Amino acid sequence: QLPNIVLINADDLGYGDLGCYGATKLHTPNIDKLAREGRMFTDAHSASAVCSPSRYALLTGEYPVRHGNLNNPVFLKNKLIIDTQKTTIASVLKKAGYTTACIGKWHLGFGTTEPVDWNKPLTPGPNELGFDYYYGVPVVNSHPPFVYVENHNVVGYAEDDPFVYGKSAKTAAVFEKMKLDAIGGADKAHELYVDDEVGTHLKGKALDWMKGQKEKPFFLYYATTNIHHPFTPAPQFVGSSKCGLYGDFVHELDWIVGEVMQTLEEMGVAENTLVIFTSDNGGMFNATGQKAWGQGHRLNGDLLGFKFDAWEGGHRIPFIAHWPEKIQAGTVSEQLICNVDMLATLAALTGQKLEKGQGQDSENMLGAITGQTNKQIRTEVLLAAQRKTHLAIRKDSWIYIGAQGGGGFTSGKHGAHAFGGPAAITFAGEVNSDIENGKIKEDAPPAQLYNLEKDPSQTTNLYHEFPEKVKEMKELLKSYQELGKVAK
Numbered sequence: 001q002l003p004n005i006v007l008i009n010a011d012d013l014g015y016g017d018l019g020c021y022g023a024t025k026l027h028t029p030n031i032d033k034l035a036r037e038g039r040m041f042t043d044a045h046s047a048s049a050v051c052s053p054s055r056y057a058l059l060t061g062e063y064p065v066r067h068g069n070l071n072n073p074v075f076l077k078n079k080l081i082i083d084t085q086k087t088t089i090a091s092v093l094k095k096a097g098y099t100t101a102c103i104g105k106w107h108l109g110f111g112t113t114e115p116v117d118w119n120k121p122l123t124p125g126p127n128e129l130g131f132d133y134y135y136g137v138p139v140v141n142s143h144p145p146f147v148y149v150e151n152h153n154v155v156g157y158a159e160d161d162p163f164v165y166g167k168s169a170k171t172a173a174v175f176e177k178m179k180l181d182a183i184g185g186a187d188k189a190h191e192l193y194v195d196d197e198v199g200t201h202l203k204g205k206a207l208d209w210m211k212g213q214k215e216k217p218f219f220l221y222y223a224t225t226n227i228h229h230p231f232t233p234a235p236q237f238v239g240s241s242k243c244g245l246y247g248d249f250v251h252e253l254d255w256i257v258g259e260v261m262q263t264l265e266e267m268g269v270a271e272n273t274l275v276i277f278t279s280d281n282g283g284m285f286n287a288t289g290q291k292a293w294g295q296g297h298r299l300n301g302d303l304l305g306f307k308f309d310a311w312e313g314g315h316r317i318p319f320i321a322h323w324p325e326k327i328q329a330g331t332v333s334e335q336l337i338c339n340v341d342m343l344a345t346l347a348a349l350t351g352q353k354l355e356k357g358q359g360q361d362s363e364n365m366l367g368a369i370t371g372q373t374n375k376q377i378r379t380e381v382l383l384a385a386q387r388k389t390h391l392a393i394r395k396d397s398w399i400y401i402g403a404q405g406g407g408g409f410t411s412g413k414h415g416a417h418a419f420g421g422p423a424a425i426t427f428a429g430e431v432n433s434d435i436e437n438g439k440i441k442e443d444a445p446p447a448q449l450y451n452l453e454k455d456p457s458q459t460t461n462l463y464h465e466f467p468e469k470v471k472e473m474k475e476l477l478k479s480y481q482e483l484g485k486v487a488k
Contacts, residue, residue: 002096002217002350003323004273006210006260007089007342009058009221010253011051011105011140011228014283015316016301017250025297026247030258031320034277038322039331039371045394046281047340047361048384049307049314049408051140052107054280054339055223056081059088059108059129061343061359063382071388074107076144077115081108084128087358089343091130093219096350101133102126103206104223106149107140118145118163121152131221135205141198141225141232147189148201156189195232198225199249203256207263222260223280226253231288243292274323274349276369278339282307282314285419285428293428304430304458306420308408310385310392310401311458321369328371335368336394338381345369382480393477397453400473404440404447433460449473 015021019028020035047057052073053064060082064070067081074081082088090100110122126134138149145163148155154163206222226233231245233252241247257277264270283289283299284307292299305311319337321327344362347354354362361382367373380395390407393400401407409420419427426438434444445463449470452458463470 001272002098003325004213004217004264004269005093005098005219005346005349006264006273006275007219007221008257008260008275008277009055009104009223010277010279010318011223011225012281012284012307013227013250013253013279013318014299014301014306015303015313015318016298017227017283018318020320021318022301023297025242025292025295026250027241028250028254030254030261031277031318034257034261034275034320034322035330037324037329038275038320039327039333039369041319041321041333041335041337041368043334044278044317044319044337045315045339045381045383046279046317047315047338047382049281049309050384050386051228051280052081053384055108057338057340057361058280058342059090060086061089061340061354061362062086063340063361064384065382065388065391066360071384071386073140074109076118076139078109079111079114079116080124080128082129084124086129087343087354088129089346090126090219090221092343092347092352092354093350094130094132096352097216098219098350099213099216100131100219100221101209102131102136102221102223103134103209104136104202104221105140105225105228106134106136106138106223110138110149118154119157119159122149122154123152125149125152127151133209135209136202136223137198137225140228141195142229145189146193148192154189156192158189161189195230196234198232199252199256200234203259207259210260210263211267224253224256226250226256229284229286229288243295243297244288246288246292247295247297271324274321274326276342277318277320277322279317280339282309282312282316284308285424287419290419290427302457304425304432305406306408306418306424308386308418308420309406310383310390310408311406312399312452312456314385314406314408315383323370326370331371333368333371333374335365335374335376336378336381337365337368338363338378340381341365341378380476382477391477393473393480394452395473395476397451398469398473399448399450399452400470400477401448402474402477404434404444430457431459447474 046054233248300313303313305313343359348364383392385407387407423438
């Protein structure tokens, strides 16, 4: 009997944001219970430290660099970035007889033309990529349009109240103040979207959809808006943590996970449901995150860097698998795994072989997830930062980053949207041998090499100490490009 599958992909949840991963200032009992009853991975990664490219990898089984210019988020004007001919985790499961749904944040574009016309059916979209049903936030909760989309249409849209493109804005803080200026009109659709109700609203939609599945095994890809900024937890969670709105938003996420698990129990299908809980990338160091940090909470634990970075804090993510019939409770895996592996893994789970040219970078990790093997299945993985110059290659315990710094935000200001680079590293009290007083040292090596087994916090760049390893890793990175495994 094929299991039901629920894949919960949290937004910007850092490696250190959960109790089971070491958080002490936040309480995540429901997610901790998932880990206690399932299998927790300590060396799991997103293929990109950026939201849209990471989701591309998760759904298609391809490194985002295969797409060419996909290293930044997509926004309201961007068309669908996934070719509808590609096999996705939804289409492969649909082929196996599953009913499929995507609920929550999409962030992968709509349609075939730019800018997107929000006054027309939004097609192609999730439905053309294997999802029988879609309901959620079309872009992200910090970016317009601030509406819900159901399948191909904006919820509440009225022909006499069309969307009108207006001003653009650069930061989430500005977007918050000028929602209807950023994409004017559409008041009927917009009034359905209330910031501090988004998490609970999407949760309700997810549970209702699950409860409606009776005949076939079901697959739910539940992409939460928690914990992406702006941090807008429902009123019952405000003040529930010691880390301000950041912690409160994590608490709401934990409650959402608890509601999903309770519903599976009530439906009588919990024993034969594979639940995977993970995040799209590392935690982001913005104004609210800094306040949480000031209260003693480390978003990414002891890892260096933040969302957008090639450093570990950008892409090492929580990853928990729970399946009572198949996964031994309370196990921890150090196996190297990446979100790009989900396609091959779910294909194997359902006894399917991927067609040639599909899911080209995806590895079957089913044995690692079920604990059938403790041997490394994957020995290397390509990791992308926001900047293409900082493409990184991981091989065994070594990681090579082809440039100086993290490759993400480098603003020296404590911005509302993000604060990154060497300045943020110094501000956060993190240590790296290339950084001094918030700047890259003048004599710092041109690229970076770290041994993660001995130095998981990446305190010491070993570029000069291991020239042969640098040469090997540099050639390996180059070979990916030259062999056509990634876009040149």
